[in-house]
Amino acid sequence: MDTPPPFRTLTDLGEDDPSPGARGLDHVLTLIAAPGSAALTVERVEAVRTALGGLGAETDRPRWLAPGEACDIAFAGLAMEQAEGSARAVLADLPVDLLAQPVADRKKALLISDMDSTIVTSETLDDLAEHAGLRDAIAAITRRAMNGELDFAEALRERVGMLADLSEEAFARTWADTRLTTGARALVGTMKANGARCLLVSGGFRYFTSRVADLCGFDDHVSNDVVIENGRLTGAVVEPVRDRQSKLATLMAEAGRLRLPMSRTLAVGDGANDLPMLLAASLGVAFHARPAVAAEARAVIRHGDLTALLFAQGYTREEFTESA
Structure with a gap:
């Protein structure tokens, strides 16, 4: 030998x-x-x-x-x-x-992150469906959509349609039980402390993304919304639906606006609608992802929390800073 x-x-x-x-x-x-x-x-x-x-x-x-x-x-x-x-x-x-x-351009200047099952631990639409007694039925559609078996936009319209007549108060009850993934605030806080721009881009709902963005310190958020009349969901989604192409477009537009090469970009998500932006970013991380997503992504985090994305950029734990 x-x-x-x-x-x-x-x-x-x-x-x-x-x-x-x-x-x-x-x-x-x-x-x-x-x-x-x-x-x-x-x-x-x-x-x-x-x-x-x-x-x-x-x-x-x-x-x-x-x-x-x-x-x-x-x-x-x-x-x-x-x-x-x-x-x-x-x-x-x-x-x-x-x-x-x-080694070159290892620390990123732009973060584009998914929300559900990434920055927060759950799928907020599935959690919302709990208050309509439809969690199992809607979660089954969510699983198929996130694994790339269904068109995301059509699957979203179908699930929201099933929630017609649900009281808008269910949003507040769902939010009360929503939890951040470990490391979420450190990820955003540390990157922002080092000059990065951080965006939350979700196929979920604005009610939740606005609150998560505030809690973690994201600079902005892009997401979907539902039509509410007389305090109840009508079952319709505000068009156009923010889907996989919207996430990719946000990544590309922000990098262009900031005049950043793609080598300075980081994207993270878990579902099939995240895959285009994961493949386009220099560091595209499939985080505790669906099998179909993990199979295609260049970087996969299966065991660590969100601070793994900081370690991947070369930050030491002593450099971590949680968002205010």
Whole structure:
């Protein structure tokens, strides 16, 4: 068996600049353990680094972003898919997310985020349906739409139609039980503290996106609305429906307005209507996503919370700042 090439570290190179890019290490592999899992040990990280070296990569010492939780391994001379595959073989079924990406433009200047099952833990339309006694029926349609089996706009019209005559008070009762996903405020707060623009773009309803945007500190929000007359839903959606193309269009328009290259963009979501913007963004993250979405997205977070998106950008836990 061939002997793996020796590791090249700062000491080996005799360089003072700690920047991976300055040393020709143009990619970075980020390992992120599920919170509280203790799955990311020094020994396991070194085993991953050894595996990368065995494939011919040049690597640097691991840079811990949060002790025992997240770390970077800068590397060169290996394709991103090779690095990820090698790391996955070492870590096997451990609850560790991993992502290889270029070092350049790693910190993003624009965040476009889905709301339901991403920034909040639930599907707010399904929760709203609970107050009409229709949760199971509407949730079944939601699952199919989010997995790409149904046209999103038609599925939304169908579900809202089933809620005709529901009192608008159900919105307030639903909101009272809505919970933010762990890390949501840190994600937005940290990115905004570092100059990024953050938008919430949802196929859900304005009643909820306006409140979530305020709670997390998003700069703006784009979503759907329902027609209400005499305090009750009519069963109609205000047209046009905000769907997958609307999310992609928002990403492209904001990047253009800010004169940002796509390499400075981040998008996150879980459903099929998020996929176009995930594929268009430089860092498109399928977050605890539907199988069809996870199968196509470049980056997938299965175990971490939303702070995984900060680790993916190279932020240390000490740099996290929650929105006010």
